[in-house]
Structure formats: structure tokens, C-alpha cells
Amino acid sequence: MIKVTIDGVETEVEPGTTILNAARQIGGDLVPPAMCYYSKLKGSGGKCRTCLVKVAAGSAKDPRPMPKLVASCSTPVQDGMVVQNITSPEVLEARKGVVEFLLINHPLDCPICDQAGECHLQDLAFEHGSAKTRYEEERRTFDKIDIGSKIQLHMTRCILCYRCVFTANQITNERVHGILNRGDAAEIGTYIENVIENDFSGNVIDVCPVGALTDKTFRFKSRVWFVKPMYAHRNCDKCCGKTTVWMKGDEVFRVTGRKDQYGEVEDFICNDCRFEKKLASDWTVEGPAPIQRNSVQAQNKYLQGIKVDAPKNIGYGNISDR
């Protein structure tokens, strides 16, 4: 085990652990935000630069600081490393910059966006952004492209985190979508207007941190805070069958994977469970799901007053995080 100190808090981790994951072991406010890293996807991370931290001492052996800020999601911890996250003004300044960059081509149309209430960019902007932008130029727009009967792509909202690309690459067998073009002209798309159709394609919706990929079977049916997330399961021959169903009364509005406190699914689920099983009788409902930390719902202390008998260790994290 090796020691690392993050914002003054010391912890011990396995060699090879990244700074971000070491911070997640500690939990709380010193966990850097992550828009592109996704622990369930191999090779993800490093792109959005929201998780930048300052390494004030490289290791016990070589206590020199690292010259540049580093991406905590892809930098392994060294024994005796000292890291500054929110205690470094330089980090906060850089992160403010990243938020400003990300919001250039992400419209603040939260009131009409289906991701409102579950959006990581909302939280990031709230915690690390500034209320004003200095950007005065024209923003980019896109024609809407239909990429299949169940998934809607709103390219204007995409922050090019590549998570959906990794997902399609790693858990579906026929990847037809990826990144086209370069720079700020880059876009998620299917090569020559294809459709995304395979048993696990719906997972791109779950991994998308913003409202760029949305579930057509749920779109505009309700705001998320009006539906109740319940842990549920069914026998499924394609996936684990363990999901969160979002209900209003007895009606199932949508089905998603179960997510942990960092908004990452525990298990990817199949399209049958996600899109086809929309009757309460399709599911064995276990009880209310915990509310994610990064969710406006958490602001309402949703869990208070509700008896939670969902499995204790799944998706909870620190109580203080909520």
C-alpha cells in the first residue's frame, strides 16, 4: 500500500491507483469532478480536463512538485505524493477556465433539456464555474440527426467526452457511431446517417454526462424529479436484469442502469430491459433507490422521511456527500 495526501487528508491505496480514485476512496468535497472518466470503461478519461489537480510533491523519494497541473483521472499515485485539489487556487482557476470552455458550445437550455436534474455539467458549473461568460461569438448549431428509433442525439449539447464512443466500442458488437471531424467541428455521429441498433446500445444514454443522448421512450414525459427511482429486477437472458425503474404511481416512466454516487452504472443493461419493459408487472420492485450526489434531487433531501431498504452498500457513498 502507498500513502497519498489529498487536500491535507492522508489515505493508503494500492499501487497503480489514480489520484482521482484515491480521492474517491476518501470521498467528500476533495473528490475532483470528472466529466469524461468513467470507471467502467477502459481507457476513458484524460480528455475533459475538469479533474486537473496540482501535485505539490511528486513522492517521498522525489518531493519536487510537478511542473504542470495533471489530470487526476489518469495520473497514478506515488508513495508520499501530496495533491491539492480545492485547496489550490491554481486548480480552481484552471477548472473555472475548463467550465467556461465547456459552456461555449453547450447551450444553457436546462429548462427544456431532458437531462436537467441529473446533469453533471450543471453541478460542475455550479461548483466551479462563474456566473458570467465572456464568450460573445456565435455558437455552433447542428441539424438534428435521427440515430435510431430509441435514442435521440442532440449534438449541440455534446461536450465530446468520448464516453459513448468507448461504450459502443467496448460493450456493443456493432459499433456504428464515433467522432467525426476535428477540433470544435468535431461531432458525435454515425458515418453516413446510420442507425444505432444493437442489444446494448441504450447504455450510451446512461453514460452521457449531459443531455446529448436521451431516451426517446422517456423524452419529455416527465421531469426526473417528478418520478421516483426504485431499484427493481427481472429475469433477463441478456443482462443482469438489475435496474432502476423511474415510476409515478404504478406507471413505469423509464428504466436505467443502477448508478453509484459518481453517476456511473454498476452494470450495463440491455435494450429490452431499458426500452421494452414499461409495465410495473414486468418488474420486481425492491424499494426506493438512493439519490445520487450529483443531482438536484439531492438538494431536496429526497431520502429524508423515506424508509430505505435497498441494499446498503450499493451506490451510497458517504452520507455527507449527499
Added chain:
Amino acid sequence: MARKLLLENINVPGIKSFDVYRAKGGYRSVEKALKTMSPDDVMEEVKKSGLRGRGGAGFPTGMKWSFLDRKSDKPRYLVCNADESEPGTFKDRFLMEYIPHLLIEGLIVSSYSLGSNTTYIYIRGEYRWIVDILEHAIAEAKHNGFLGKNILGSGYDLEIYVQPGGGAYICGEETALIESLEGKRGNPRMKPPFPAISGLYNCPTVVNNVETLATVVPIINMGGDEYAKIGVGRSTGTKLISACGHMNKPGVYEIELGLPVDEFLNSDEYCGGIRTGHTLKAVVPGGSSVPILPAELFYKTKEGVARLMSYESLSEGGFASGSMLGSGGFIAMDETTCIVRNLWNFTRFYHHESCGQCSPCREGTGWMEKVLHRLEHGHGSMSDIDLLVDIAKKIEGNTICPLGDAAAWPVASHIRHFREEFEYHVKFPEKVAHSPFAHSADYKRELNTVLQ
């Protein structure tokens, strides 16, 4: 005349062909290395030579070679970086076009030293005609027993392949180059792992610039110690400089490192001075990404020391008052140059070429370009100037690969040294709106009038 090592025979008629090249002493370094030296001996000579990579960063080549994972049982690769897309840089092209066998010879010796049996030349797609030249040279070398199986009876096998790129500047960055060579989108990889451990097809890989690899030939021929005697300090040997802009004799020149900048720009042997009737305003000494220097800081450092064409001297003063030798793309600008327009043009390039993986570069380069477009066309405001400096600061050092820095440095340095010209664009919008070139000479006079 200064000593030439790479371009010594450039004017020999027919030097492009194997026979003439060989008759002029070509491929001697292959014979020497394969017959009398071990791969480690070759590396030792390269280390002794003090050769620094000619692709831009100037990292010591011998040291880079020594990082290659030799314990791995995977194949090892040498990749020659012939992407050459930095604006202002056109020296590799010259070498490959006019004396292709020099590169092939350097590749054989280097591949032998690194234990690579398959070596790639990744060449900028726009250099299509050079692909044919190189392939012809490779075929000739193979026909004469310098490539293929059991070269010169040494038991060493080597094949060299030429791979044209799709035409993206980012594919010159070594990890993006590797991705592209693997047939994927040319996005830079996260480091670590470094290519020396896991590069092409996850195998140990060295990526070197064309000129770097060609320089291995004279190093082996003359010995590393002899080579190291040329040049100055840690800038050893000779360097190709592609010189362009407002000078009398633009072209590709081989210089001994340590040549005074004054001599390089003004002597008839090299650039022949700023175009007649004009005066020097600024120089970008190492390709468009390195910081610009106003004439006074180009000739002399802030401390008043005369500058030399060397890695150390050009970077003297750090980014506050210095620049970099970079890839040797030397761009001179006379007093007719509009600095704002120049910067807009550079920034347009980096915006267009950003791969788009990381947010500061993807969004920041486009933003800077738009603000500069406004300033250049007379729609800017004073706060735009500070805004640009701040955007550049937020990009620099915060990106996956150095393209972000390459986009930020010109912005920071153009404004640092020529701020009043940016202010002029704000104060006299009518002057700049329709005549991008005519106004730059007036700006000092106009500004003074206003300030009085």
C-alpha cells in the same frame, strides 16, 4: 563557407539515384555499423554526438534511444516522422526530395541500433510526390543489398515502408502519429505509457524526425566525438533551417549551430538580409508555434548578449524575452507586417488543426481565432486583448498534448511584444477594416498623436 554534413552533396547531379549517391560515399555508415559495430556501439556514438532531436522539442536522441524497452520480447519499431506540418517548416521535405538516400541510410543504421526489423516512414499526405521518390530509393537500396534479408551478410533484416498520412498537423505529434499509423483517428494518446515502452501496436517504439535520422549518417561516419566538436555547448552539429518571409533569399540552409543570428539573416551566404528597402520587425525563429521576437530581442537577448542560432541562445530569457529554435522554421517579418493579422493567421491554423479531444484546446483555439478575427477587422475592444491573454493562459499546460501550448504561445508572445499594435486596431477601426496590409507602418505615429 561553413561546413555541410547533410547537404554536402546536394548539388551533385543525379545524387537522387543510388549509384551516384553510393559513388559519393553513400551507405558507408551502414557498412561501418553492420560490419564493425554492435547496436549498442551505434547508440553510444549517437549519445556522444550530443545530437538533439530535430523535430522541435530538441530532446537528446541517444537518451531517447536508451529508453527503448529492450527487455520486451515484442518487436521493436522505429518510425520516421516525416509529417512536417508546422507552418514555416519545410526542411525535411527538401532533404527527402533531393537526397532521399541519406534518409534511407540513416534509417538503416538507426533501425539496426534499435533492433527494429520493420521501420515506417510516416509522411505528410500532401508530400505525395516524395512518397514515390522514397519508394524508388527504398527499392534501389534493396536491390543493392542494403535492405531486406541478411543485409551485407550481417544477419540483420530490415524492411522500410512509406505510409502517407491523411493530412492533419496533429498526426505529427508522436502518439497521434502512432494511432494514425495503426489506421485509427489521429488523436494523441495519454502518456504514460511512453512509446518507448508501448508505442506502435503496443510495442516499444522510437519516433524520430527525418533530419534527426539523416544526421545519424555523418555521426557514424565521423564518430560521435568529432561530431560533438561542431556547434556550441549543448547545441552540437549542424541544423537545417527553412527560412522564409520578408528576406532576399528564402530557402533551406544547413548551418553550424552557434552561428550568430545576424550572420544568418543578413549575410549573402544565407538569407541575404531583409528584403531590400525594408527593416526587420519581428522573427519567429522556430516554426509558428514558438514565441515571436521583436527585432531588438532577436538580435540581442534582454541582457544585451548577441544571439546565436542555437537551442540555448534562442531560448535565453525564457518566454518573457526569448523563444525557441524549435523545428528550425525561421520566419522573418518586415515593418509592413500586421502583427494582429499574422497572429490571426497562425491561430486560424491551430484552431483548424486541434484534434478536439480535450476541452481547453478544442474550445479555446476557436475562441481565440474568433476574437482575433474581430480585432483584425476593426470590431474588437480593449478588453478583448486581455481576454486573449487569459484564454491562452487557460489553455497552456492544461491539455493532453503540446498542440494546446503551440496555440497559446504565439498569442501570449504577440501580445506581450506588440500590445500597442493590438490597441491600434481597437482605436482605429476604420483604418484596419478594409486594408489589412496598409496600416501597420502607420500605427506608431497614429498612436502617438492620440496619446498626446
